[in-house]
Amino acid sequence: MPDQKIKAILEAAVKIEEQSYELYKMAQKKVDYLSSQKFLGELAQEEIKHKEKLLAIIENRRKIAELGESISIQDLKLVDIMKDVPLAKDADYQKILIYAAKREKITHDYYQSLALGLENTDTGNLFSKLAQEELIHKNRLEREYDDYILKEN
Numbered sequence: 001m002p003d004q005k006i007k008a009i010l011e012a013a014v015k016i017e018e019q020s021y022e023l024y025k026m027a028q029k030k031v032d033y034l035s036s037q038k039f040l041g042e043l044a045q046e047e048i049k050h051k052e053k054l055l056a057i058i059e060n061r062r063k064i065a066e067l068g069e070s071i072s073i074q075d076l077k078l079v080d081i082m083k084d085v086p087l088a089k090d091a092d093y094q095k096i097l098i099y100a101a102k103r104e105k106i107t108h109d110y111y112q113s114l115a116l117g118l119e120n121t122d123t124g125n126l127f128s129k130l131a132q133e134e135l136i137h138k139n140r141l142e143r144e145y146d147d148y149i150l151k152e153n
């Protein structure tokens, strides 16, 4: 794949990570539980780390850092059957969690397809790792959704 194209892909991924960060910062303001706020803060930080990783690689392609071992993540598939709805301005926390978990799934699938297209390259390995981490986010959001429903009802 031409270098310019890889750069464009990496830059698009930076945008995705920025939007994920914004989503979690916004969600933080919608929930009163401190534990939930802390949880969202952690997710926001992880998206920032993803962004920084991507930016570092745009700067220096050889900088694809130690990616660590692959781990397998369980996809709880809790939100998969729920209807896709755009995020309304006045969406409550529960709706945001569903939206965010679905968005993590879409991001996972997108990164996974990039990883396959770039198989056996450093960039491909990077996207494979990022895809896994987005699936972890989905899993954590689905658990949060479950916990929140229990607490509220």
Ligand SMILES: [Fe+2]
Pocket: 017, 020, 046, 047, 050, 134
């Ligand atoms: Fe991310």
Ligand SMILES: [Fe+2]
Pocket: 020, 047, 104, 107, 133, 134, 137
């Ligand atoms: Fe994520």
